[in-house]
Amino acid sequence: MLTDQQIRELEETARHLRVEVLKMLHTSQSGHTGGSLSAIDVMTVLYFQRMRHNPSNPAWEDRDRFVLSKGHAAPALYACLAGCDYFPRDDLKTLRRLGSHLQGHPDMNKTPGVEVCTGSLGQGISQAVGLAMAARLASRPSRVYTLLGDGEVQEGQVWEAAMSAAHYGLGNLCAIVDQNGLQIDGATEEVMNVGPLGPKFLAFNWHVLEVDGHDIQAISRAFDEAEAVTDRPTAIIARTVKGKGVSFFEHKASYHGVAPSDDELERALQALALH
Amino acid sequence: MSEKIATRDIYGQTLVELGRENSRVVVLDADLSGSTKTKLFSKEFPERFFNAGIAEANMTGMAAGLAAGGMIPFASTFAVFAAGRAFEQIRQSVAYPGMNVKIVATHGGITVGEDGGSHQSVEDLAIMRSLPKMTVLCPADGPETGAAIRAAAAYDGPVYVRLGRGKVPVVFDQDCDFTIGKGVTLRDGSDLTFITTGLMTAEALQAAAILAEENVSARVVHLGTIKPIDIDLVLKAARETGAVVTAEEHSVIGGLGGAVCETLAEGCPVPVERVGLRDEFGQSGTAEELLAHYGLTAAHLVEAAERILARK
Numbered sequence: 001m002l003t004d005q006q007i008r009e010l011e012e013t014a015r016h017l018r019v020e021v022l023k024m025l026h027t028s029q030s031g032h033t034g035g036s037l038s039a040i041d042v043m044t045v046l047y048f049q050r051m052r053h054n055p056s057n058p059a060w061e062d063r064d065r066f067v068l069s070k071g072h073a074a075p076a077l078y079a080c081l082a083g084c085d086y087f088p089r090d091d092l093k094t095l096r097r098l099g100s101h102l103q104g105h106p107d108m109n110k111t112p113g114v115e116v117c118t119g120s121l122g123q124g125i126s127q128a129v130g131l132a133m134a135a136r137l138a139s140r141p142s143r144v145y146t147l148l149g150d151g152e153v154q155e156g157q158v159w160e161a162a163m164s165a166a167h168y169g170l171g172n173l174c175a176i177v178d179q180n181g182l183q184i185d186g187a188t189e190e191v192m193n194v195g196p197l198g199p200k201f202l203a204f205n206w207h208v209l210e211v212d213g214h215d216i217q218a219i220s221r222a223f224d225e226a227e228a229v230t231d232r233p234t235a236i237i238a239r240t241v242k243g244k245g246v247s248f249f250e251h252k253a254s255y256h257g258v259a260p261s262d263d264e265l266e267r268a269l270q271a272l273a274l275h
Numbered sequence: 276m277s278e279k280i281a282t283r284d285i286y287g288q289t290l291v292e293l294g295r296e297n298s299r300v301v302v303l304d305a306d307l308s309g310s311t312k313t314k315l316f317s318k319e320f321p322e323r324f325f326n327a328g329i330a331e332a333n334m335t336g337m338a339a340g341l342a343a344g345g346m347i348p349f350a351s352t353f354a355v356f357a358a359g360r361a362f363e364q365i366r367q368s369v370a371y372p373g374m375n376v377k378i379v380a381t382h383g384g385i386t387v388g389e390d391g392g393s394h395q396s397v398e399d400l401a402i403m404r405s406l407p408k409m410t411v412l413c414p415a416d417g418p419e420t421g422a423a424i425r426a427a428a429a430y431d432g433p434v435y436v437r438l439g440r441g442k443v444p445v446v447f448d449q450d451c452d453f454t455i456g457k458g459v460t461l462r463d464g465s466d467l468t469f470i471t472t473g474l475m476t477a478e479a480l481q482a483a484a485i486l487a488e489e490n491v492s493a494r495v496v497h498l499g500t501i502k503p504i505d506i507d508l509v510l511k512a513a514r515e516t517g518a519v520v521t522a523e524e525h526s527v528i529g530g531l532g533g534a535v536c537e538t539l540a541e542g543c544p545v546p547v548e549r550v551g552l553r554d555e556f557g558q559s560g561t562a563e564e565l566l567a568h569y570g571l572t573a574a575h576l577v578e579a580a581e582r583i584l585a586r587k
Contacts, residue, residue: 061345109373115343116339119367123336125336126333127343130342137323157336161337
């Protein structure tokens, strides 16, 4: 259980991270706004409360790993990593620029703190499964977290990975689905309705939880429960709002891959400051 | 050259040796461990063997994750599925990050035989060669396979190794070395050079012996590494013999023949004949029948040599 004070602090961190995401996307004028904002609260809890990691020693072997399987939400990851001091906040201004270590999609060889390369949907979760296997083989206490999009789960590879994680009883693996209900072409249920996700993971023999993906306390409790389940992987279906935190971005597929304009940034920053 | 060994058998044995030497060696397969011979490893090291089931995309991603976690994964299945089915996973999760994953594909080429064209990869070398950061190996025989697998294990980065199904003649000594990026001159000659890979190297040695009886001096250069290609050795052979015949159990497009032509066009243009699949798929038949049907025998190499001597 988080204290009220902890919750307030994490909410404040998430608000700052949203501001960072919007500023960096505004500067780059390219990138994915909606899905970065929907994922922020889950990632805030992971990076600022849940995961054991050491920004001054990113290669620490016993660290927990985070794999952003929905790699297009890279701005959210970069905001978290800069917020944890993996690299200077000023670097965020170089997002997507030639020569920058902040690529359009996460690159383990360029950005301190990025565990694997992602961006091609469906592939991060398989790598997370491999990382969980490696941790177990090496008797490391590491837990592996991976965040997927709810459009991403249309990729067949996600279910291959789900099958294997349960088959190998990877209790050290936790997958979170950022269920914001939208993908580039529209509503996920209209583009390709995969149906209820919880029962699908359950049918593959995962432990399944459903939470409000913007409720810091609920997210943290879900991670507590996931850690207590040691004989199988846990899937957390996080109900989220695409563009969360900025009313005129919310629930809009049109902001999937569009950066904020000057005017939108100003209004968005005002909105976030008022929260 | 009377002894015959299947390269996949040596692969299976070498994996077990590597497993004993290094606890970080792990093996993945996609329900073909009996055929790829990774089953030998799974019996001795069950905790370090991961059967992915019939799911090559996930197998490749898991291998990448295991590598990211400090392991040395070998992932095996048939070449059509390894290089084809899981191509984009190899690109994104293995080659792009430069992950330390070894993809060892068995059943490459037409000598898969009776299973037919659907299972005969004639394009895997071309596909894998096109990927930045990827090293591509295609050993000639059993002994070289053992050495190549050891070299791949010692190398830090992505490697694709192509092996075959059937038994092939032994060309190399039991204790041969393998250096990634270095070819080997197996027979000297001055009139033309056979540049070959995989099982075609044994055919080239036979062809060179036949040609010697006709007073034609044919050099045989074996490239166990398709990428990075041994530029110096290829150019030297072209300069010294003035004509090159390439031979591979693969399409003439993009594999060994393609790589040699690219190298020669830039460095030493000489006439080239490419022996291989002429932009076509295979079909069912015995391995021997198929090699004869598609022109991949010593006799065909002799004909190719005669053609190229006329063009010199």
